[in-house]
Amino acid sequence: MLRKGSAVWTGSAKEGNGELSTQSETLKDVPYTFDARFGQGRGTNPEELIAAAHAGCFTMALAFKLAHEKYTPEGINTEATLKMEQVNGAWTITSVHLETRARVPGIDAGRFAELAADAKANCPVSRLLNAKITLYAALQD
Numbered sequence: 001m002l003r004k005g006s007a008v009w010t011g012s013a014k015e016g017n018g019e020l021s022t023q024s025e026t027l028k029d030v031p032y033t034f035d036a037r038f039g040q041g042r043g044t045n046p047e048e049l050i051a052a053a054h055a056g057c058f059t060m061a062l063a064f065k066l067a068h069e070k071y072t073p074e075g076i077n078t079e080a081t082l083k084m085e086q087v088n089g090a091w092t093i094t095s096v097h098l099e100t101r102a103r104v105p106g107i108d109a110g111r112f113a114e115l116a117a118d119a120k121a122n123c124p125v126s127r128l129l130n131a132k133i134t135l136y137a138a139l140q141d
Contacts, residue, residue: 007032020044047082047093054125055080058098061123065115066104074103095132103140112139 005027009018019029027044035041059078066073078100084093098120104112116137120126126133 051080051082057123057125061119071107076102093131097134099136101138
């Protein structure tokens with residue numbers, strides 16, 4: 001399986017701008033800039049896209065693990081908070097915190113926590129990242 005994304009950049013690093021696109025065209029020519037990446041400027045940035053990808057990957061992995069054990073979630077909501085900081089003078093993604101809340105009829109909290117931990121450890125994006133990954137997983141009534 002192959003997936004593609006692309007980037008175009010024009011101008012200097014701080015004053016220039018770019019566009020990101022995905023093979024599916026879900027993202028097509030989405031703007032990104034220095035300010036969007038390192039400040040609060042408009043547009044997206046690679047790190048928030050990684051956080052969204054990680055949230056999506058983990059959530060789907062958890063859904064698969066629940067289905068394998070014959071549980072059908074009514075809903076799973078996950079937020080990934082990615083931290084990027086300077087390490088030895090280089091910007092580095094140092095951690096991602098996943099926070100998920102789910103409605104899953106019939107499962108006990110202990111088993112849910114085990115399946116969530118397994119999904120965190122084994123979703124492809126978790127396996128890609130060289131960062132500390134933490135998880136808070138809770139069932140909702």
